[in-house]
Amino acid sequence: PGPQLPHDPDKKTIVVLGSGWGATSFLNHLDTADYNVVVISPRNYFLFTPLLPSVAVGTLSPRSILQPTRYVTRHKTRAVEVIEAEAQSVDPVNKTVSFVDNSDIQGSVSSTTIPYDYLVYAVGAETQTFGIPGVTEHACFMKELNDAEKVWPSFREFLLTDHRLESAAFPGQSEAEIERLLHMVVVGGGPTGVELSGELHDFLEEDLKSWYPELAGKIKITLVEALPSVLPMFSKRLIDYTMSTFKESKIDILTQTMVKEVKERSVILAMPDKSIVDMPCGMVVWAAGNRGRKTNKRGITIDEYMEMKGSNGSIFAIGDCTSSAHAPTAQVAQQQGSYLARAFAQRVKRDRLVDQVADLERSAAMSLHEDDRKKALEEAEGAKRQLAKFKIRPFSYSHQGTLAYIGSDKAIADLPFLNGSFASGGLLTYYFWRSAYISTLFSLRNRTLVATDWLRTKVFGRDVSRE
Ligand code: FAD
Ligand code: NAD
Numbered sequence: 001p002g003p004q005l006p007h008d009p010d011k012k013t014i015v016v017l018g019s020g021w022g023a024t025s026f027l028n029h030l031d032t033a034d035y036n037v038v039v040i041s042p043r044n045y046f047l048f049t050p051l052l053p054s055v056a057v058g059t060l061s062p063r064s065i066l067q068p069t070r071y072v073t074r075h076k077t078r079a080v081e082v083i084e085a086e087a088q089s090v091d092p093v094n095k096t097v098s099f100v101d102n103s104d105i106q107g108s109v110s111s112t113t114i115p116y117d118y119l120v121y122a123v124g125a126e127t128q129t130f131g132i133p134g135v136t137e138h139a140c141f142m143k144e145l146n147d148a149e150k151v152w153p154s155f156r157e158f159l160l161t162d163h164r165l166e167s168a169a170f171p172g173q174s175e176a177e178i179e180r181l182l183h184m185v186v187v188g189g190g191p192t193g194v195e196l197s198g199e200l201h202d203f204l205e206e207d208l209k210s211w212y213p214e215l216a217g218k219i220k221i222t223l224v225e226a227l228p229s230v231l232p233m234f235s236k237r238l239i240d241y242t243m244s245t246f247k248e249s250k251i252d253i254l255t256q257t258m259v260k261e262v263k264e265r266s267v268i269l270a271m272p273d274k275s276i277v278d279m280p281c282g283m284v285v286w287a288a289g290n291r292g293r294k295t296n297k298r299g300i301t302i303d304e305y306m307e308m309k310g311s312n313g314s315i316f317a318i319g320d321c322t323s324s325a326h327a328p329t330a331q332v333a334q335q336q337g338s339y340l341a342r343a344f345a346q347r348v349k350r351d352r353l354v355d356q357v358a359d360l361e362r363s364a365a366m367s368l369h370e371d372d373r374k375k376a377l378e379e380a381e382g383a384k385r386q387l388a389k390f391k392i393r394p395f396s397y398s399h400q401g402t403l404a405y406i407g408s409d410k411a412i413a414d415l416p417f418l419n420g421s422f423a424s425g426g427l428l429t430y431y432f433w434r435s436a437y438i439s440t441l442f443s444l445r446n447r448t449l450v451a452t453d454w455l456r457t458k459v460f461g462r463d464v465s466r467e
Pocket of ligand 2: 050132187188189190191192193195224225226227233257258259260287288289290327328329330402403404405
């Protein structure tokens with residue numbers, strides 16, 4: 001037997017796969033009075049990814065940027081079933097989805113199959129490693145909460161213990177070994193790598209300098225990017241601003257340089273002049289972009305209604321798991337989620353009209369009196385006319401701008417509504433960046449927790465002690 005669904009046999013069932021940006025926005029905007037809704041995700045919370053780099057350096061606590069999915073669904077008109085499991089396969093012919101419970105504590109049933117009328121894929125993407133040797137074994141990622149949670153203890157574990165900072169401070173350690181231990185490499189000059197480098201710099205400047213003054217000058221951050229410039233999605237002015245800010249912050253940027261291998265104590269680089277360099281380092285964070293999940297590496301092909309090609313109106317996909325003209329951003333996933341929820345509200349009205357036509361035609365066929373028959377047929381014609389006019393509008397993306405924090409209380413912003421871009425630093429941007437993120441957070445609970453963490457960090461600094 002499958003799980004107990006909040007099932008109303010008169011309503012169609014939507015199964016949503018995922019609990020990230022796309023799925024959460026979809027759930028926030030969906031009128032659950034119209035449908036039975038089931039959410040399946042191995043992660044039972046929404047993660048506010050833009051602030052993940054801040055968790056990696058301990059500016060924010062992990063719990064401050066997550067929102068349990070049940071917090072989202074508990075306010076809905078009708079109950080939504082939230083299942084913590086990983087979808088494994090979909091049978092589009094019989095319209096069923098099979099999933100497994102991957103959690104540590106399992107009941108007697110750990111895998112099952114349920115039917116759907118509509119399926120919404122919002123499963124996101126995986127970190128792209130390009131099969132480069134050593135990445136999975138020796139680098140930290142920056143995608144999920146546990147990735148950031150690994151980076152933060154890594155600092156404490158490796159930088160702040162006998163083995164790293166303190167061992168670096170230990171007399172007798174060779175200069176070269178001290179340099180290696182205190183060298184952090186970030187791979188990927190997209191927004192994730194740039195924001196993380198900025199946050200790392202703040203951590204070193206604001207906290208480590210006062211805790212380890214004798215070593216602070218030796219700590220080095222290098223950002224490696226294969227393309228000729230970092231942040232290709234930003235305007236040239238903002239790229240230059242970032243490069244000069246990083247120069248001031250003493251973050252080295254190596255462009256046109258590709259990481260070929262990650263080793264335990266170094267990274268192998270293909271330099272712009274094609275030479276190969278073995279660069280010693282103490283820690284590597286891999287932020288080299290996304291790829292589709294195992295089943296669909298290229299992404300799901302969708303039309304402008306978010307409908308999967310060839311699915312006959314029963315399977316939809318939103319966000320990073322799709323291959324579309326849009327960038328894999330939270331902004332796109334969020335807009336696609338809310339669009340799809342509105343389209344489902346339209347769909348239910350259309351389905352009602354279809355049912356109405358069928359009912360009226362049936363009652364006309366069964367009428368004993370000619371007047372009743374005519375009346376039912378006229379009404380059916382009226383409903384058909386309404387149906388003919390019925391159109392679900394295609395998705396259209398409205399770009400609200402791009403914002404990135406680059407450290408040292410500086411942010412960059414490309415804002416289309418200001419007819420161009422502007423770059424600024426200092427207190428104004430610091431507050432603008434923070435207020436933009438605070439207002440985008442989904443709940444008062446998250447806003448309060450993030451604001452409190454920022455205040456805590458400002459007043460007391462980050463906690464650099466070892467647990
Ligand atoms: P996700 O949010 O990744 O959600 C995918 C969901 O699917 C997760 O809940 C996952 O657990 C679930 N899932 C996975 N496998 C299965 C399965 N088999 N069955 C069921 N569920 C499954 N974008 C911006 O626009 N602005 C930013 O400032 C920004 N900052 C970012 C910072 C970082 C560090 C990162 C990593 C990304 C950032 N992004 C930003 C990009 C943004 O996070 C993604 O584009 C967005 O998360 C995509 O939303 P999604 O719903 O498609 O996928
Ligand atoms: P990305 O794909 O934007 O950047 C990854 C970078 O890594 C690329 O520039 C690529 O050239 C480089 N790279 C790949 N392999 C490499 C190698 N072996 N050696 C050196 N460099 C290598 O990835 P991202 O930064 O994680 O961003 C993913 C998506 O999330 C993007 O759409 C981005 O816009 C979005 N995002 C937005 C923000 C923001 O708006 N503030 C923040 C983070 C992410």
